[in-house]
Amino acid sequence: MSLELYKIALGQLNGIGPSRATRILGKLACLNDLFTQNDRELHLQTGVAYSILKEMNREGALQIAEKQLVFNERNKIQSHFFMDEDYPRRLRQCADAPIILFSKGLSHLNQPNVVSIVGTRNQTEYGRKLVEELLETIQSTELTVVSGLAYGVDIHVHETCVNKGIFNIGVFGHSLDRIYPYQHRKVAERMLENGGWISEFIVGTKPDRMNFPMRNRIIAGMSDAIIVVESKTKGGSIITAELGNDYNRDVFAFPGSVHQEQSEGCNWLIQKQKAHLIQNGADFLTFMNWQLEMPKKQLELFPELEASELKVFQILVELKEAHIDVIAMKSGFSTSQLNVLLFQLEMKNIVQSGSGKRYSLQFKHCA
Numbered sequence: 601m602s603l604e605l606y607k608i609a610l611g612q613l614n615g616i617g618p619s620r621a622t623r624i625l626g627k628l629a630c631l632n633d634l635f636t637q638n639d640r641e642l643h644l645q646t647g648v649a650y651s652i653l654k655e656m657n658r659e660g661a662l663q664i665a666e667k668q669l670v671f672n673e674r675n676k677i678q679s680h681f682f683m684d685e686d687y688p689r690r691l692r693q694c695a696d697a698p699i700i701l702f703s704k705g706l707s708h709l710n711q712p713n714v715v716s717i718v719g720t721r722n723q724t725e726y727g728r729k730l731v732e733e734l735l736e737t738i739q740s741t742e743l744t745v746v747s748g749l750a751y752g753v754d755i756h757v758h759e760t761c762v763n764k765g766i767f768n769i770g771v772f773g774h775s776l777d778r779i780y781p782y783q784h785r786k787v788a789e790r791m792l793e794n795g796g797w798i799s800e801f802i803v804g805t806k807p808d809r810m811n812f813p814m815r816n817r818i819i820a821g822m823s824d825a826i827i828v829v830e831s832k833t834k835g836g837s838i839i840t841a842e843l844g845n846d847y848n849r850d851v852f853a854f855p856g857s858v859h860q861e862q863s864e865g866c867n868w869l870i871q872k873q874k875a876h877l878i879q880n881g882a883d884f885l886t887f888m889n890w891q892l893e894m895p896k897k898q899l900e901l902f903p904e905l906e907a908s909e910l911k912v913f914q915i916l917v918e919l920k921e922a923h924i925d926v927i928a929m930k931s932g933f934s935t936s937q938l939n940v941l942l943f944q945l946e947m948k949n950i951v952q953s954g955s956g957k958r959y960s961l962q963f964k965h966c967a
Contacts, residue, residue: 607681609665611700648909671803691821698800705796705915716746719829727830737881737918740892772799774807823861825850921960
């Protein structure tokens with residue numbers, strides 16, 4: 601039997617999480633021993649009680665693993681074991697991380713910058729614009745965006761990422777042998793071109809309600825930060841944000857109208873100091889202190905720009921037009937520095953100045 605089979609089977613044992621699995625494996629010569637030795641031999645080597653060994657149901661776990669392995673081979677599915685290098689390193693830090701993950705289309709799970717963006721299923725036009733402006737600002741070759749492929753904010757996040765060429769991952773609340781909801785199949789298939797799918801669930805697992813809170817811990821755990829776009833006071837987005845706090849992740853939320861149900865959850869997170877208030881992508885980048893490399897299409901468009909000029913450009917992409925004081929606040933540059941930078945950008949026909957020290961991008965570059 602293959603090592604991959606035993607790794608998958610370990611993830612199917614009853615009552616075994618990463619901590620206990622690590623302790624047991626530390627006392628065995630190899631992973632195979634956990635499935636090839638009898639209860640007495642394992643008890644003597646590991647000290648695990650006979651009752652726990654029987655409860656594990658090792659034989660049943662192997663049978664499940666065999667079905668999964670066949671599915672993997674037929675459908676180009678990868679397995680990621682919690683002790684292997686290709687396992688999401690951020691998720692590995694969480695005590696309740698899955699022992700095994702399955703993915704499709706993903707070349708890597710450990711990019712330098714990972715952000716989860718989630719929200720309500722009942723997205724408003726305000727929420728749509730927030731998602732588009734946010735991703736326009738933070739898009740980068742060094743960025744991974746994670747979401748849950750659900751109705752509303754989640755699917756809009758994935759669709760926008762696909763259209764902008766942003767590497768993005770959909771975390772499923774079921775196995776990888778189906779797309780749920782089925783209306784999102786086209787977007788999900790396009791995600792495989794620059795991103796992909798991930799799940800902890802064994803083949804044949806349906807999208808049952810109980811699976812989605814489990815899915816949310818992966819969304820929270822595999823990221824550096826969580827952004828809640830719109831949310832009611834109850835639901836998956838709030839669960840993901842709470843988990844993010846438990847995992848010591850940075851959590852952010854966009855504020856909204858006190859009269860809008862879809863913003864109640866975000867306002868509550870901010871009020872209870874469970875999330876940082878942000879108004880745009882530039883706020884997020886400043887808080888995280890991320891110096892993201894711009895996409896190739898923008899770098900090719902402005903190969904002559906220096907890093908400081910690119911930073912000002914990105915702010916104006918986000919804000920469309922802004923007073924020099926606002927640009928200074930968001931960029932961290934002094935007014936005197938900005939006077940020089942903005943003048944340089946004007947000379948390159950990228951920025952135009954308006955009345956009252958307001959600046960915007962030249963129309964031909966904004967189009």
